[in-house]
Amino acid sequence: MYARITVLEWKMGQKHEGMQEMLQLLRDRIVPTAKLQQGFKGFLGLLDRREGKAMAITLWEMETDLQASEVSGYYRAQLAELVPLSDLYTTPPYREVYEVIVQE
Structure with a gap:
């Protein structure tokens, strides 16, 4: 099994701005689309x-x-969903990939 970790970091002073929108986006669009992959x-x-x-x-x-x-472009499309909030981030979202060696 493998894991992709995508990291978002907010600018200082804007730590709460856009978080609710991001959470709603995850629940409504990103996770349901991921389930189809x-x-x-x-x-x-x-x-x-x-x-x-x-x-x-x-x-x-x-x-x-x-x-x-x-x-396939799926991951790029998911990142594009976050573009409207991009002014709030310190850097563009970045990813890391790991092999899962233990899962319970």
Whole structure:
């Protein structure tokens, strides 16, 4: 199993601005679309309101499923959903990919 972690960091002084919109977007559009992808196994959304940092973790059955979600344009389209909030971020959303070695 593989995990893609997408990180969002808010600018200082704007830590709460746009968070509700982002959470609504995750619930209404991003997670439902993720569930339709081949090999999708789960989604975790993490939020540190004090530090203004959020992480979206998607789990994929195989590395090829994760890669296919990027090659197909799915991941790029999901990031495009966040563009209206981009002025609030310190940097564009960034991602990291890991192999899942333990899951309970």
